[in-house]
Amino acid sequence: xxxxxxxxxxxxxxxxxxxxxxxxxxxxxxxxxxxxxxxxxxxxxxxxxxxxxxxxxxxxxxxxxxxxxxxxxxxxxxxxxxxxxxxxxxxxxxxxxxxxxxxxxxxxxxxxxxxxxxxxxxxxxxxxxxxxxxxxxxxxxxxxxxxxxxxxxxxxxxxxxxxxxxxxxxxxxxxxxxxxxxxxxxxxxxxxxxxxxxxxxxxxxxxxxxxxxxxxxxxxxxxxxxxxxxxxxxxxxxxxxxxxxxxxxxxxxxxxxx
Amino acid sequence: xxxxxxxxxxxxxxxxxxxxxxxxxxxxxxxxxxxxxxxxxxxxxxxxxxxxxxxxxxxxxxxxxxxxxxxxxxxxxxxxxxxxxxxxxxxxxxxxxxxxxxxxxxxxxxxxxxxxxxxxxxxxxxxxxxxxxxxxxxxxxxxxxxxxxxxxxxxxxxxxxxxxxxxxxxxxxxxxxxxxxxxxxxxxxxxxxxxxxxxxxxxxxxxxxxxxxxxxxxxxxxxxxxxxxxxxxxxxxxxxxxxxxxxxxxxxxxxxxx
Numbered sequence: 198x199x200x201x202x203x204x205x206x207x208x209x210x211x212x213x214x215x216x217x218x219x220x221x222x223x224x225x226x227x228x229x230x231x232x233x234x235x236x237x238x239x240x241x242x243x244x245x246x247x248x249x250x251x252x253x254x255x256x257x258x259x260x261x262x263x264x265x266x267x268x269x270x271x272x273x274x275x276x277x278x279x280x281x282x283x284x285x286x287x288x289x290x291x292x293x294x295x296x297x298x299x300x301x302x303x304x305x306x307x308x309x310x311x312x313x314x315x316x317x318x319x320x321x322x323x324x325x326x327x328x329x330x331x332x333x334x335x336x337x338x339x340x341x342x343x344x345x346x347x348x349x350x351x352x353x354x355x356x357x358x359x360x361x362x363x364x365x366x367x368x369x370x371x372x373x374x375x376x377x378x379x380x381x382x383x384x385x386x387x388x389x390x391x392x393x394x395x396x397x398x399x400x401x402x403x404x405x406x407x408x409x410x411x412x413x414x415x416x417x418x419x420x421x422x423x424x425x426x427x428x429x430x431x432x433x434x435x436x437x438x439x440x441x442x443x444x445x446x447x448x449x450x451x452x453x454x455x
Numbered sequence: 456x457x458x459x460x461x462x463x464x465x466x467x468x469x470x471x472x473x474x475x476x477x478x479x480x481x482x483x484x485x486x487x488x489x490x491x492x493x494x495x496x497x498x499x500x501x502x503x504x505x506x507x508x509x510x511x512x513x514x515x516x517x518x519x520x521x522x523x524x525x526x527x528x529x530x531x532x533x534x535x536x537x538x539x540x541x542x543x544x545x546x547x548x549x550x551x552x553x554x555x556x557x558x559x560x561x562x563x564x565x566x567x568x569x570x571x572x573x574x575x576x577x578x579x580x581x582x583x584x585x586x587x588x589x590x591x592x593x594x595x596x597x598x599x600x601x602x603x604x605x606x607x608x609x610x611x612x613x614x615x616x617x618x619x620x621x622x623x624x625x626x627x628x629x630x631x632x633x634x635x636x637x638x639x640x641x642x643x644x645x646x647x648x649x650x651x652x653x654x655x656x657x658x659x660x661x662x663x664x665x666x667x668x669x670x671x672x673x674x675x676x677x678x679x680x681x682x683x684x685x686x687x688x689x690x691x692x693x694x695x696x697x698x699x700x701x702x703x704x705x706x707x708x709x710x711x712x713x
Contacts, residue, residue, distance in 0.1 A: 217668070225486070257547075262523055269515075271594050332551065374698070402669045406664050411661055412660050
């Protein structure tokens with residue numbers, strides 16, 4: 198997949214390969230986060246006094262990191278979506294001028310707030326090593342959270358490419374569903390239960406392989422750092438449904454572009 | 456290991472566990488970097504025109520990231536060493552007041568420049584997917600490089616804790632070697648070849664387990680994303696020798712503290 202060649206990005210086999218590779222990134226990041234406690238004070242608005250800033254410790258760090266990354270062109274790339282779109286800065290380097298792959302409104306499809314909410318409420322408890330605080334690890338914990346959020350955001354917003362590819366492959370069928378605002382019909386059209394089932398099984402296998410020191414595999418305490426079943430649950434309950442939400446949101450506006 | 460309790464940090468069994476866990480972080484990060492080409496323009500001084508900055512694209516990004524991280528107390532932690540110690544900023548949050556674990560001069564033991572040099576020259580070619588450039592991936596590549604450098608720096612500078620623990624365990628023996636400036640003797644005293652051999656073997660096992668999608672394990676093309684032998688080589692030729700350099704540098708000054 199090469200974002201300078203639109204036809205490689207809208208090839209469903211390439212999209213699938215990219216999504217499979219992203220599972221590794223997400224699992225590696227979750228395993229890193231599993232070194233720390235849930236650390237609720239990281240997420241609490243106004244918990245720490247930060248000059249000229251209302252928000253959580255995580256928000257402050259994420260926003261400032263996005264400001265640095267925006268200057269090295271991160272958010273020019275069509276597969277990167279900022280959490281603070283109003284706070285990012287112009288790139289220091291000449292723009293890349295990516296060819297148009299997605300519809301013109303695609304930057305407006307941004308569910309990062311929803312991803313962050315679900316991450317904090319549902320995912321952190323499943324991947325942290327216990328509930329509670331370790332004051333000296335708040336920074337490390339936040340750095341891991343940011344990696345997780347960015348990896349989840351990229352994975353979930355990849356739904357835009359899935360949606361565009363599916364639309365182009367079955368233009369008539371989707372045009373009709375969109376004109377009828379048939380959300381249930383669109384959801385059904387974009388769902389492939391057999392593929393979803395395979396994703397969940399693969400996550401369990403990857404969780405077992407990546408989450409345990411292989412030289413301890415046959416020792417008594419060789420537990421995975423994050424339960425492989427939780428990885429599957431996280432995808433089933435949040436990653437896959439949120440990806441579909443992005444696909445539906447995108448498709449519902451797709452005819453603006455025709 | 457709890458940095459608020461010095462006795463847990465200077466326990467050689469805890470240090471060993473921490474170093475073993477860091478192998479996972481380093482391997483996960485290398486596997487992420489292996490998605491990209493070597494991308495030499497990231498490392499070339501003055502390759503891109505960045506206002507008010509002389510240095511490489513990597514340097515600019517790393518320095519600005521360290522500025523953000525320093526404000527959330529990263530470099531207060533005794534196991535974190537900045538690449539740009541003169542550019543970091545004071546923390547926004549109240550200091551943690553870590554108890555004293557290392558000698559007072561320990562912040563002056565900083566071989567990050569040497570780590571960066573070795574990383575760029577020797578390690579990048581072994582972990583990237585091919586040599587050459589992909590202009591649209593320079594940012595992603597840099598983000599991975601920063602994760603790698605920070606993980607390597609933490610691992611290698613952990614030598615300070617190893618050195619302090621060994622010194623306290625065999626005070627008389629080390630005092631004599633240090634007084635005699637017997638560098639070869641110090642190197643011999645801190646070396647445990649059997650342990651090093653086990654590290655290399657474990658890296659190969661971890662490389663095989665973490666570097667391959669386990670559901671493809673028995674297919675014909677299930678190559679690891681980074682050669683497990685390269686992981687062992689990276690440790691043997693750079694990580695272990697540089698960690699020993701930190702230990703020796705620290706010990707040579709250790710009597711200043713008595």
